[in-house]
Amino acid sequence: MIIQNVRVLGGEPVDIRVEDGLIAEIGPGLTGGAGDEVVDGGGAIALPGLVDLHTHLREPGREDAETVLTGTQAAARGGYTAVHAMANTSPVADTAGVVEQVWRLGREHGHCDVQPVGAVTVGLEGRQLAELGAMADSAAQVRVFSDDGKCVSDAVLMRRALEYVKAFDGVVAQHAQEPRLTEGAQMNEGVVSGRLGLTGWPAVAEEAIIARDCLLAAHVGSRLHVCHVSTAGSVEIIRWAKSKGWNVTAEVTPHHLLLTDDLVEDSPVGAYNPIYKVNPPLRTRADVEALRAALADGTIDVVATDHAPHPVEDKETEWSAAAMGMIGLETALSVVQEAMVDTGLLDWAGVADRMSAAPARIGRLPGHGRPLAAGAPANITLYDPSARTPVDPAAYASKSRNTPYEGMTLPGRVVATFLRGTPTVLEGKLT
Numbered sequence: 001m002i003i004q005n006v007r008v009l010g011g012e013p014v015d016i017r018v019e020d021g022l023i024a025e026i027g028p029g030l031t032g033g034a035g036d037e038v039v040d041g042g043g044a045i046a047l048p049g050l051v052d053l054h055t056h057l058r059e060p061g062r063e064d065a066e067t068v069l070t071g072t073q074a075a076a077r078g079g080y081t082a083v084h085a086m087a088n089t090s091p092v093a094d095t096a097g098v099v100e101q102v103w104r105l106g107r108e109h110g111h112c113d114v115q116p117v118g119a120v121t122v123g124l125e126g127r128q129l130a131e132l133g134a135m136a137d138s139a140a141q142v143r144v145f146s147d148d149g150k151c152v153s154d155a156v157l158m159r160r161a162l163e164y165v166k167a168f169d170g171v172v173a174q175h176a177q178e179p180r181l182t183e184g185a186q187m188n189e190g191v192v193s194g195r196l197g198l199t200g201w202p203a204v205a206e207e208a209i210i211a212r213d214c215l216l217a218a219h220v221g222s223r224l225h226v227c228h229v230s231t232a233g234s235v236e237i238i239r240w241a242k243s244k245g246w247n248v249t250a251e252v253t254p255h256h257l258l259l260t261d262d263l264v265e266d267s268p269v270g271a272y273n274p275i276y277k278v279n280p281p282l283r284t285r286a287d288v289e290a291l292r293a294a295l296a297d298g299t300i301d302v303v304a305t306d307h308a309p310h311p312v313e314d315k316e317t318e319w320s321a322a323a324m325g326m327i328g329l330e331t332a333l334s335v336v337q338e339a340m341v342d343t344g345l346l347d348w349a350g351v352a353d354r355m356s357a358a359p360a361r362i363g364r365l366p367g368h369g370r371p372l373a374a375g376a377p378a379n380i381t382l383y384d385p386s387a388r389t390p391v392d393p394a395a396y397a398s399k400s401r402n403t404p405y406e407g408m409t410l411p412g413r414v415v416a417t418f419l420r421g422t423p424t425v426l427e428g429k430l431t
Helices: 068-077 096-109 132-137 155-168 191-196 203-220 232-243 254-258 285-297 332-341 348-362
Strands: 002-008 013-019 022-027 038-048 050-055 080-085 113-116 171-174 224-226 248-252 380-390 409-419 422-426
Touching: 002 380, 038 348, 038 409, 050 068, 050 332, 050 348, 068 080, 068 096, 068 409, 068 422, 080 409, 096 113, 096 132, 132 155, 155 171, 155 203, 171 203, 203 224, 203 232, 232 248, 232 285, 248 285, 248 348, 254 285, 254 332, 285 332, 332 348, 332 380, 332 409
Parallel strands: 002 038, 050 080, 080 113, 171 224, 224 248
Antiparallel strands: 002 013, 013 022, 038 380, 380 409, 409 422
16 A cells, blocks of 8 residues: 655655555655555645543443444544553453453454553452453453542552552553542532532542552552543642652543633533533643643643543433543544644644553553554554534444534544554545
């Protein structure tokens, strides 16, 4: 295959020759041989295939919200060639058998690679460690462990998990939420929650756990990853931990880079709309600015979607009863363009690092996140930043429709996605 007229990381137009799933050559004026497929890139930006560290695929158990098939189709349409599937399924992915089931479903459907995340504790209940070693030794080769959706709030248990994963170079990805400080919490604690009469979710509930776990990771010499950072205070704690040389990494979601808690009170779809209910909650404009600056300077390593699909009946209900979460795989790159690239905070090389190289490195996926160069796997995303795309959830590949961007027009469009040289998306459509 020859992919013609693309701009690697936004550079000068070149062509990419793909052979046997690898990039064989990059340069101007490449011509194909007899029988070679030629794809016109149309001047699109070429990025390494995106990698998501934080995706909820819901299968097994909640196939009404998402399946591995529909979730990986959504991922491919968003430019992703690999996703890490979170463990809060039913049954929970806390054994070798369940993580292997998810891994095999990913291999079967093939729209992107699926790397299961194992639970830290049995049943996500926070009482005893799950089979971390068995999951690491399984066919799925799990290296990321998380009780995401719940916090490993017991400090002793968290310490033991951090110690355990050192044996196989694993990482514990913490959902930082002190449960006693967030009982009944509905949205960010602040001026808006006070006006609306909703129980506030204080920033300190996140920051206290991050501070504790950074200290624990340093004490045992292990790897800690902080999920979905949402406050300016969290940024400062992570920056401090990194200044110490501790092995701490962090992620931010696209929605926390763009949306604020004001939308719960005043939005195009009205007040108290559960489409804006998410965990952790949307925060203030000051928090958004701090998160953007931290992603730009590398304090935050990764953009991760926290793609959290829910069926209509779980979101279209009163605020207090609605499920927390937003889908994000198909809009992530566009939101990052609006929040980070169009504002001058990141260039396309920075986007490639935060959305491909860094998540692949943290998640230990050696076949992903490689620079686009001869000899690298042909995991490639073609993206047109000049497009303007109205958000229409009915057109999404995801089974769920709970996007906060419905009715908005976002910049950019994924033109094509290639997984080891095989197109999963061409001209914006699944192949």
